[in-house]
Amino acid sequence: MDDPTALADPPTTAPNARSETIYRHRLATRLWHWINAITIFIMIGSGIGILNAHPRLYWGQYGANFDHAWLDLRPYGNILRSGWLTIPAGYNLAISRRWHLLFALVLGFGLLVFMIASLINRHFQRDLRVRAKEIGPRHLWADLLAHLRLDFHNPEDPAAYNTLQKLAYVVAIFILIPLMILTGLAMSPGMDAAWPWLIELFGGRQSARSIHFIAASGIVLFVIVHLTLVVLAGPIEEVWSMITGRWTLPGARSSEPPPPPLAEPEAAE
Amino acid sequence: MTLLTRRTLVTGGALGAGLLLSGCDKLAQQPGFRRILFSGEKINMGLQRALMDRNALAPEFTPDQMSPVFRTNGNSNPNTADYNRHVAENFANWRLEVGGLVDRPLRLSLTDIGAFPQRAQITRHDCVEGWSAIGKWQGPMLGNVLKAAGVRNSARYIVFTCADLWSGAPYYESIDMVDAFHPQTILAWAMNDKRVSVGHGAPIRLRVERHLGYKNAKYVMRIDAVSSLAGIGLGKGGYWEDHVNYDWYAGI
Numbered sequence: 001m002d003d004p005t006a007l008a009d010p011p012t013t014a015p016n017a018r019s020e021t022i023y024r025h026r027l028a029t030r031l032w033h034w035i036n037a038i039t040i041f042i043m044i045g046s047g048i049g050i051l052n053a054h055p056r057l058y059w060g061q062y063g064a065n066f067d068h069a070w071l072d073l074r075p076y077g078n079i080l081r082s083g084w085l086t087i088p089a090g091y092n093l094a095i096s097r098r099w100h101l102l103f104a105l106v107l108g109f110g111l112l113v114f115m116i117a118s119l120i121n122r123h124f125q126r127d128l129r130v131r132a133k134e135i136g137p138r139h140l141w142a143d144l145l146a147h148l149r150l151d152f153h154n155p156e157d158p159a160a161y162n163t164l165q166k167l168a169y170v171v172a173i174f175i176l177i178p179l180m181i182l183t184g185l186a187m188s189p190g191m192d193a194a195w196p197w198l199i200e201l202f203g204g205r206q207s208a209r210s211i212h213f214i215a216a217s218g219i220v221l222f223v224i225v226h227l228t229l230v231v232l233a234g235p236i237e238e239v240w241s242m243i244t245g246r247w248t249l250p251g252a253r254s255s256e257p258p259p260p261p262l263a264e265p266e267a268a269e
Numbered sequence: 270m271t272l273l274t275r276r277t278l279v280t281g282g283a284l285g286a287g288l289l290l291s292g293c294d295k296l297a298q299q300p301g302f303r304r305i306l307f308s309g310e311k312i313n314m315g316l317q318r319a320l321m322d323r324n325a326l327a328p329e330f331t332p333d334q335m336s337p338v339f340r341t342n343g344n345s346n347p348n349t350a351d352y353n354r355h356v357a358e359n360f361a362n363w364r365l366e367v368g369g370l371v372d373r374p375l376r377l378s379l380t381d382i383g384a385f386p387q388r389a390q391i392t393r394h395d396c397v398e399g400w401s402a403i404g405k406w407q408g409p410m411l412g413n414v415l416k417a418a419g420v421r422n423s424a425r426y427i428v429f430t431c432a433d434l435w436s437g438a439p440y441y442e443s444i445d446m447v448d449a450f451h452p453q454t455i456l457a458w459a460m461n462d463k464r465v466s467v468g469h470g471a472p473i474r475l476r477v478e479r480h481l482g483y484k485n486a487k488y489v490m491r492i493d494a495v496s497s498l499a500g501i502g503l504g505k506g507g508y509w510e511d512h513v514n515y516d517w518y519a520g521i
Contacts, residue, residue: 041289042293045293050399053397053399054398054400056400058400061330061393061403062335062403063400064338064401064402065340065400066338066340067336084287087290087294088293088294092513093513094513094514095297097397097515098297098306098307098310098514099293099297099306101309101310101516102306102308102309105313188520188521189395189480189481189521190317190321190480191317191320192327192328192479193326193327193328193478194317194320194321194322194325195320196328199328205393205395206401209399231279
């Protein structure tokens with residue numbers, strides 16, 4: 001027996017399998033992804049804890065019990081106060097704030113470092129640049145239909161993000177998270193003294209608080225869609241690639257588990 | 270990917286998130302992690318102080334931007350025998366005591382307080398709970414009162430002791446000298462052009478505008494300059510700080 005592998009796999013697929021693993025996610029992307037996964041989780045849980053102290057939202061500079069609230073979440077108090085949703089599990093404004101305001105620093109400075117790293121390693125320019133032709137209605141429609149067919153990859157460039165995916169990442173990285181940070185800062189009375197433009201930017205502290213909540217809802221929506229698509233696209237390959245950076249091209253994946261290692265050929269004795 | 274593994278992964282993910290949530294609470298109870306969690310306050314304070322001009326002013330507003338109703342919160346009436354007597358006398362015999370690390374301890378009547386140069390400001394009151402109310406406050410700058418008392422260089426904090434009792438002990442708060450000498454830090458005796466009401470802290474309410482509501486102590490009876498917060502209350506610088514772990518630095 002000269003070639004043991006010849007017995008295990010049909011020769012047509014075996015030679016390609018290994019060469020179709022590519023380096024897809026750079027170190028900065030992977031680090032930020034996992035730090036952010038934990039940070040966003042903590043920010044949402046502790047944020048709901050803080051919201052529960054006064055679950056009413058207003059527009060403008062001021063807003064309290066006797067003013068008109070555009071959104072009153074008190075009817076949903078039982079859900080918003082459920083222990084599986086908040087950090088800490090029992091209502092404790094002080095401890096929710098401790099979590100929120102420490103991890104706000106991780107979120108803010110993490111985004112800053114990731115943005116600088118992604119400009120240097122050209123992740124933004126290479127992977128996230130949305131070209132004009134991509135956002136034409138016909139292209140977007142085709143992309144949407146492809147998503148509905150669970151067909152996420154362009155066979156000619158399978159590693160590239162598709163347009164809707166790019167737009168989701170661009171909205172999260174360049175709009176939602178920066179908006180969370182800026183509206184968060186605008187709610188700080190100290191920062192309003194240091195940077196009065198924060199309040200002018202959002203039209204008042206209560207408007208900033210409302211926008212903070214809306215952007216947070218956008219992030220929750222992003223997380224739900226993101227996790228759903230990870231599951232649909234092949235969760236083991238996707239999660240593994242976000243840990244190691246190495247990603248197996250969809251065409252090269254085998255649905256069977258790899259064959260067990262062959263016993264030593266008898267001829268070797 | 271078979272459905273079975275997919276389902277296992279989703280269930281595993283949900284379970285993992287649940288464990289992470291309850292793990293957060295367990296972590297927060299460990300002294301080592303709690304120190305890290307609570308270090309955010311000092312980092313945020315350091316960053317804000319580094320970014321902020323020492324005298325940077327909190328935003329001020331115009332009369333038409335004021336809240337139609339400025340709600341009360343916390344204690345809205347100390348209701349002790351002494352306090353009720355002062356209310357009945359319209360605070361005619363009430364005196365604000367200024368002491369601690371000062372060369373000339375003071376006992377100030379409302380007339381004395383009105384004789385200092387006055388500052389009026391329309392500012393936003395931000396409760397830690399999230400709501401805001403805009404009102405007009407007037408009174409002398411705390412810095413001028415401290416100068417009149419001859420505050421010593423060894424003073425690092427100003428402590429405010431109040432008339433309202435919480436579990437038998439008076440409410441108290443403290444600020445450092447940066448905030449004590451900030452131009453908008455005033456001892457307000459007037460709110461919205463009237464004497465401060467009992468609900469809002471009569472006769473004197475501290476306004477420290479770059480901080481959340483709980484720093485803006487109502488019913489101020491005594492002001493002490495001190496070198497350390499240790500030994501006052503439980504040593505964390507305020508009633509809420511002592512009892513429920515609110516941040517002492519409330520600029521955020």
